[in-house]
Amino acid sequence: MAERVECVVVGAGVVGLAIARALALEGREVIILEAEPAFGTHTSSRNSEVIHAGIYYPTGSLKARTCVSGKKLLYDYCSQHRVEFKRLGKLIIATRDAQIDVLKAYQAQGRTNGVDDLELLSQDQLHQLEPDVRGLAALWSPSTGIVDSHGLMLSLLADVENSGGVLGLKSRVQSFKPQNDGFALDIDTDGTSMTLHARMLINSAGHGAIDLARTSGAAKLPRNYFPAGHYFSYMGKSPFRHLVYPVAGAGSLGLHGTLDLGGQLKFGPDVAYRDQLDYTFESNEARRQHFESSIRDYYPGLDASRLQAGYVGVRPRISGPGEPAADFIIAGPQSHGIKGLVQLFGIESPGLTACLAIASEVELHLRGA
Numbered sequence: 426m427a428e429r430v431e432c433v434v435v436g437a438g439v440v441g442l443a444i445a446r447a448l449a450l451e452g453r454e455v456i457i458l459e460a461e462p463a464f465g466t467h468t469s470s471r472n473s474e475v476i477h478a479g480i481y482y483p484t485g486s487l488k489a490r491t492c493v494s495g496k497k498l499l500y501d502y503c504s505q506h507r508v509e510f511k512r513l514g515k516l517i518i519a520t521r522d523a524q525i526d527v528l529k530a531y532q533a534q535g536r537t538n539g540v541d542d543l544e545l546l547s548q549d550q551l552h553q554l555e556p557d558v559r560g561l562a563a564l565w566s567p568s569t570g571i572v573d574s575h576g577l578m579l580s581l582l583a584d585v586e587n588s589g590g591v592l593g594l595k596s597r598v599q600s601f602k603p604q605n606d607g608f609a610l611d612i613d614t615d616g617t618s619m620t621l622h623a624r625m626l627i628n629s630a631g632h633g634a635i636d637l638a639r640t641s642g643a644a645k646l647p648r649n650y651f652p653a654g655h656y657f658s659y660m661g662k663s664p665f666r667h668l669v670y671p672v673a674g675a676g677s678l679g680l681h682g683t684l685d686l687g688g689q690l691k692f693g694p695d696v697a698y699r700d701q702l703d704y705t706f707e708s709n710e711a712r713r714q715h716f717e718s719s720i721r722d723y724y725p726g727l728d729a730s731r732l733q734a735g736y737v738g739v740r741p742r743i744s745g746p747g748e749p750a751a752d753f754i755i756a757g758p759q760s761h762g763i764k765g766l767v768q769l770f771g772i773e774s775p776g777l778t779a780c781l782a783i784a785s786e787v788e789l790h791l792r793g794a
Contacts, residue, residue, distance in 0.1 A: 428619075428620075428621050428622065429607075429621075429622045429623075429624075430454055430455075430456050430621060430622070430623050430624075431453050431454035431455070431623070431624050431625060432445075432448050432453050432454060432455045432456070432623065432624070432625040432626075432627070433455075433456050433457075433458060433598075433608075433610060433621065433623040433625070433626050433627070434448070434455060434456070434457045434458070434627045434629055435457075435458050435598050435626070435627065435628050435629060435630045435634075435637065436457075436458075436459065436628075436629040436630040436631055436633075436634070437457050437458075437459035437461075437464035437465065437578075437582075437592060437594075438464070438465050438467060438468055438469040438578075438629065438631050439465060439469040439574060439577060439578050439581070439776070439777055439780045440469075440629050440631075440769065440772050440776055440780045440783055440784075441457060441459075441627075441629035441630075441631075442457070442464065442465075442578055442581040442582055442585065442780075443581055443780040443781050443783065443784040444627055444629055444783070444784045444787050445457045445581075445585045445590055446581050446584045446585050446588075446590075446784065447781075447784040447785065447787070447788055448590075448625075448627075448788070448791075449584070449585045449588035449589060449590040450584065450588055451788070452588075453625075454589065454590075455585065455588075455589075455590035455591070456590070456591050456592075456593060456621075456623075457585065457590065457591070457592045457593065458593050458596040458597075458598050458610075458612065459592065459593065459594050459595075459596060460595070460596065460597035460598075460630075460633070461594065461595070462594055462595050463594065464578055464582060464592065464594070465574070465575065465578045467631055467632060467702075467739075468631055468632070468738065468739070468740065468741060468772075468773070468776070469574055469578060469777065470574060470575065471704070471736060471737065471738030471739070472574070472738050472774065472777060473571075473656075473681070473683045473691075473693075473694075474571050474572055474573070474574050474683070474685060474777070475515075475569065475570070475571055475668065475683055475777075475778070476496055476499055476500070476510065476512075476569060476570040476571065476572050476777075476778050477492055477496065477569060477774070477775040477778045478492075478493075478496060478515070478535065478540045478542075478543075478566045478568045478569045479492035479493035479496060479535065479538045479539065479540050479775070479778075480517075480531050480534060480535040480538070480540055480543065480564075480566060481531065481534065481673065481678070482534075482538060482775075483752070484534070484537050484538065486752045486753075487752050487753040487754075487755065487786070488752055488753055488775060488779070489538040489539075490782070491753065491775075491779035491782035491783050491786065492538075492775040492778050492779050492782075493538055493539045493540060494779075494782045494785075495775070495778050495779035495780060495781055495782035495783070496568065496778050498781040498782055499572065499577075499778060499780070499781055500512070500570070502577075502580075502781060503572060503577065506580045506584075507580075508572065508573060508576045508577050508580050509572070509573040509576055509686050510570055510571060510572040510573065510686075511570055511571050511686060512567070512568065512569075512570040513569070513570055513571060513666070513667050513668055513684060514565065514566060514567045514568075514569055514570075514667045514668065515565075515566040515569035515667060515668040515669075515670060516546075516551065516554065516555060516558065516563045516564070516565055516566075516667055516668070516669050516670065517531060517563060517564040517566070517670045517671070517672060518551070518558060518559075518560035518563050518669065518670065518671055518672070518723045519560055519561050519562045519563065519564075519672060520559065520560050520561065520671070520672075520722050520723055521561070522561065524561075524562075524672045525561060525562050527672050528545060528562060528563070528564040528672070529545065531543070531564055532545060532564055535566075540566070540568070542566070542567050542568055543564055543565065543566055544564070544565040544567075545562065545563075545564055545565075546562060546563045546564070546565050547562060548560065548561055548562060550563075551563040554666075554667060555665060555666065555667060555669060557664040557665070557724060557726050558665070558669055558723055558724055559722075559723055559724070559725050560723055569668060571668070571683065571684060571685065571686060572777070573686055574777060581780075593614065595614060595615040596612055596613070596614045596615075597612065597613045597614075598610050598611070598612055598630070598637060599611045599612065599613055599640070600637070600640035600641070601626060601628075601637070601640060601641050602640075602641060602642075603641060603763050603766065604622075606622075606624065607622055607623050607624040607625070607626075607765060608622070608623045608624075608626045608765070608766065609621075609622055610622070610623060610626070623765075624765055625765040625766075625791060626765060626766050626767075627766075627767045627768075627769070627787060628766075628767070628768040628769060629769045629772070631741045631772065632649070632651075632702050632739070632741045634741070634768060634769060634770055635647060635648075635649050635743075635770055636649070638768050638770075643761065643768075646770075647743035647751070647754065647770050647771065648743065648745070649741070649742075649743070650698060650742045650743065650744065650745050650746075651698060651699040651700070651701060651702055651703070651739050651742070652696050652697070652698050652699075652739065652740050652742050653694075653696075653697045653698070653699050653703065653704075653737050653738070653739045654693055654694020654695055654696060654697075654737065654738045654739070654740070655693055655694055655695050655697070655706060655707070655712060655716075655734075655735070655736075655737055656691050656692065656693035656694055656735040656736055656737070656738070657691065657692050657693060657716055657732045657733060657734060657735050658689060658690070658691050658732070658733045658734075658735040659682075659689075659690040659691060659692060659731050659732060659733075660731045660732075660733055661731055662688075663684060663688055663689070663690035664690075664724070664726065665682055665684065665690060668681065668682065668683050668684065669681060669682040669723065669724070670682075671719070671722065671723055679719070680692050680693055680694075680695060680716060680719045680720055681693075682720070682724070691735055692716060692720055692732070693716075693735070694738060695712070695715065695716070698745070698746050699739070702739055703737075703739070704736070704737045704738075704739065705737065706734050706735075706736065706737050708734050713729075713732070716732065717729050717732070740773035740774065741770075741771060741772060741773055742771060742773050743770055743771035744771075751771050752771070753769070753770075753771055753772055753776075753779075753783070754768075754769065754770040754771055755767065755768075755769055755783065755786050755787065755790065756768045756769075756770070757787075757789075757790025757791070758790065758793065759790070759793075765791065767787050767790045767791060769783070769787075
């Protein structure tokens with residue numbers, strides 16, 4: 426007979442860990458199954474580590490709601506659990522007259538989403554905050570920050586384990602089938618096959634979530650896309666004290682400058698769709714020239730010799746090139762009719778910021794709310 430457990434969370438990224446924590450703190454028996462030999466090796470560790478304010482997202486969208494509420498939850502959590510973070514603030518830069526109206530539109534959208542601390546800055550005010558940045562105006566977001574994503578995941582996992590939960594690494598869920606009293610999961614654990622029965626199943630497998638959902642016979646699933654984003658590190662002392670973003674382009678927030686907690690500056694990401702999940706850094710002259718010209722638009726003092734190839738992140742996106750950015754999908758029993766099952770698709774940015782709020786949404790789905 427297959428081993429039985431109350432709750433299985435598939436995927437030990439920051440969202441899966443946050444969900445498992447929420448369930449474990451409710452007193453539920455929780456096992457996290459992660460295919461890789463460590464937690465958080467994909468999207469959760471290959472990003473800008475930014476705590477977003479919630480400015481850009483469409484009114485009423487899951488991205489807007491969970492980002493704005495998740496930001497507060499995340500800052501509070503990090504403060505209480507001694508996870509390192511800094512509320513650096515972000516500047517969105519207008520380098521052309523027409524972009525000033527875009528900043529005003531961002532400010533209005535942010536207010537609609539509940540971000541009430543955005544301030545439009547003049548050229549002189551921008552220069553006072555960031556003397557090396559060139560722009561005609563800027564939108565200042567003081568609640569944007571950065572977080573130690575690895576430290577956050579360690580803390581979430583500690584909460585899970587302290588509440589009796591278990592993390593199983595090298596445990597790939599090959600398929601699952603709904604049954605009358607839960608779900609039968611076929612698992613490959615470091616080369617050994619086994620079956621596990623779960624009463625509740627949360628599919629938070631990131632890039633693998635759609636393929637896993639397909640094994641259950643689910644229909645009308647979204648399509649996987651693989652937008653790769655390159656990051657270049659800027660060696661030496663950073664010229665910036667805050668996060669510096671250009672006005673967003675199609676499908677991207679542009680090649681922005683972000684700092685890590687050690688003060689290291691990096692620029693990125695660009696967007697290059699790939700046919701499959703691939704973290705290869707494609708270093709070529711065209712890419713470097715694109716980075717240099719884009720950065721110089723707002724930082725004319727760029728020393729190109731200090732740009733060094735960094736890393737590549739790939740978002741689990743469910744909208745393709747030229748399409749409007751898709752919202753998060755959190756599919757619970759009310760949408761698919763299967764009790765105890767919640768599936769998460771397209772949890773890209775701002776998933777890190779929103780992780781604790783997403784966990785609350787999953788709890789509501791499981792309660793039937």
